[in-house]
Amino acid sequence: MNRNSGNSKVKLPADDQSNGWYEILTDQAPSNPLKGSDSTDWLVIGGGFVGMAATRRLAELNPNQKVMLADAQRIGHGTSGRNSGFIIDLPHKGDLEGPDIERKRKFIGLNRAAIEYMEKQVTTHGIECQWSHAGKIQGAVSERGIKFLEHFQYLLQELGEPGTMLSGAELKKKVGTDYYQQALFTPGCILMQPAALMRGLLDTLPDNAICHEDTPILGLEQRGKRWVAKTRHGEIHADKVLLGTNIFTEQFGLLTSRMLPIMTFASMTRPLTEDEFKAFGGSDDWGLTPADYAGTTLRFTQDRRMIVRNQYRFVPNYSSTGRERQHIREKHRDAFLARYPKLSHVPFEYTWGGVCTLSSNYTSFFGELKPGLFASCCHNGVGAARGTISGKLLAELASDGDSQLQRDMLEVSGMPAWIPPEPFLGVGVRTRLKMAEWVSRSEI
Numbered sequence: 001m002n003r004n005s006g007n008s009k010v011k012l013p014a015d016d017q018s019n020g021w022y023e024i025l026t027d028q029a030p031s032n033p034l035k036g037s038d039s040t041d042w043l044v045i046g047g048g049f050v051g052m053a054a055t056r057r058l059a060e061l062n063p064n065q066k067v068m069l070a071d072a073q074r075i076g077h078g079t080s081g082r083n084s085g086f087i088i089d090l091p092h093k094g095d096l097e098g099p100d101i102e103r104k105r106k107f108i109g110l111n112r113a114a115i116e117y118m119e120k121q122v123t124t125h126g127i128e129c130q131w132s133h134a135g136k137i138q139g140a141v142s143e144r145g146i147k148f149l150e151h152f153q154y155l156l157q158e159l160g161e162p163g164t165m166l167s168g169a170e171l172k173k174k175v176g177t178d179y180y181q182q183a184l185f186t187p188g189c190i191l192m193q194p195a196a197l198m199r200g201l202l203d204t205l206p207d208n209a210i211c212h213e214d215t216p217i218l219g220l221e222q223r224g225k226r227w228v229a230k231t232r233h234g235e236i237h238a239d240k241v242l243l244g245t246n247i248f249t250e251q252f253g254l255l256t257s258r259m260l261p262i263m264t265f266a267s268m269t270r271p272l273t274e275d276e277f278k279a280f281g282g283s284d285d286w287g288l289t290p291a292d293y294a295g296t297t298l299r300f301t302q303d304r305r306m307i308v309r310n311q312y313r314f315v316p317n318y319s320s321t322g323r324e325r326q327h328i329r330e331k332h333r334d335a336f337l338a339r340y341p342k343l344s345h346v347p348f349e350y351t352w353g354g355v356c357t358l359s360s361n362y363t364s365f366f367g368e369l370k371p372g373l374f375a376s377c378c379h380n381g382v383g384a385a386r387g388t389i390s391g392k393l394l395a396e397l398a399s400d401g402d403s404q405l406q407r408d409m410l411e412v413s414g415m416p417a418w419i420p421p422e423p424f425l426g427v428g429v430r431t432r433l434k435m436a437e438w439v440s441r442s443e444i
């Protein structure tokens with residue numbers, strides 16, 4: 001029986017070429033796209049946090065089998081290599097707000113298991129990616145922001161998790177600006193250079209895992225008991241397929257009308273000189289997220305670059321134009337200058353966007369979609385921890401493994417709620433994003 005779960009005209013990733021994290025890496029070896037057809041025990045499609053962790057874990061669990069990873073782009077070029085580099089241990093946003101304490105503890109356990117798994121690779125293989133136990137600062141500019149922080153601190157206390165309030169003056173010593181009135185510091189978050197991490201994970205995959213970059217999958221269908229993935233030059237036949245394709249999963253006709261494609265953007269300066277660093281007056285290696293979610297995220301890296309992230313756009317084509325990015329770069333510049341007028345001569349070198357998925361019920365998908373076809377997606381914009389642990393656990397589920405963490409993951413996941421079609425969707429989402437930007441304007 002032929003069961004086609006795809007459409008040969010799939011929309012493929014088309015990320016801009018200006019991801020600063022990726023561009024500052026030293027030259028990468030050429031990619032190894034799949035030329036003809038091939039056969040494999042396991043095929044993982046998409047090499048972001050989900051797909052990379054799934055590939056490694058499948059290879060660990062099935063040392064005598066072949067694990068193939070195919071990505072349409074270079075690893076580190078997609079969203080997992082273009083984020084702000086926070087691996088957050090605590091439940092985020094909707095997950096933290098919910099009433100169920102046990103559920104929140106499950107999120108914490110899962111996120112910390114992700115950090116532990118990733119840290120093991122980073123330390124074992126000496127992956128150079130600015131990995132740091134720097135923690136996370138959540139900064140409030142206005143009274144509105146302070147109210148959010150007080151609420152978060154209360155929610156953390158309920159969970160027995162540490163969270164220290166810092167005054168504006170204490171914060172200034174760290175972040176070099178008195179723009180913020182108050183901040184909440186939580187120690188369990190990891191900071192890293194995301195493109196360097198993804199490339200390092202790729203380079204250290206077990207020997208029975210092979211990665212074909214620049215190998216887009218154009219369609220997926222079931223033939224008998226096997227899965228067949230169409231490529232530009234042939235087919236890949238696999239016993240089991242794991243999807244780490246996030247929003248692109250719907251291009252295979254799966255989980256359609258359930259995930260909202262949302263893009264957010266970042267700009268990166270060149271490294272500060274010694275004199276500029278002194279004028280800046282803070283320390284290096286920290287990350288600050290906004291008290292109110294539509295606000296501005298800041299990173300100051302170990303090599304003394306500043307990264308500014310804000311703005312959300314609804315992107316039904318999963319991409320942005322150069323003109324949009326130019327406009328957004330100006331908004332990033334405004335946020336940078338408001339905080340660091342002394343650094344007004346320091347230019348941005350890069351501005352880029354990355355597509356994430358949100359669901360209207362704040363629910364991710366994790367599990368088996370069809371016999372032999374597994375997926376984990378829709379991590380609501382914070383996929384570094386959730387994507388990694390869900391990829392690892394998906395590999396275990398597909399390999400017939402069982403664990404408490406896997407049961408926890410199944411319990412906290414579900415089905416992203418159905419969303420209406422265009423044009424209603426676009427009108428509704430754009431209005432919501434504009435409203436969020438307006439009410440959070442003091443924190444941008």
Ligand SMILES: Cc1cc2nc3c(=O)[nH]c(=O)nc-3n(C[C@H](O)[C@H](O)[C@H](O)COP(=O)(O)OP(=O)(O)OC[C@H]3O[C@@H](n4cnc5c(N)ncnc54)[C@H](O)[C@@H]3O)c2cc1C
Nearest residue numbers: 046048049050072078080083084086217248354382383384
């Ligand atoms: C600017 C920005 C800042 C962010 N900051 C953070 C942060 O600090 N912390 C955090 O936790 N999250 C952050 N996020 C969100 C986070 O990056 C995502 O949640 C995460 O990357 C999702 O991982 P993933 O593996 O599910 O999907 P992706 O990283 O999107 O990976 C999907 C992969 O599938 C490939 N693919 C798609 N279709 C095909 C196909 N047909 N054939 C082959 N390959 C295909 C793509 O090329 C891509 O590599 C941020 C996002 C952005 C854009």
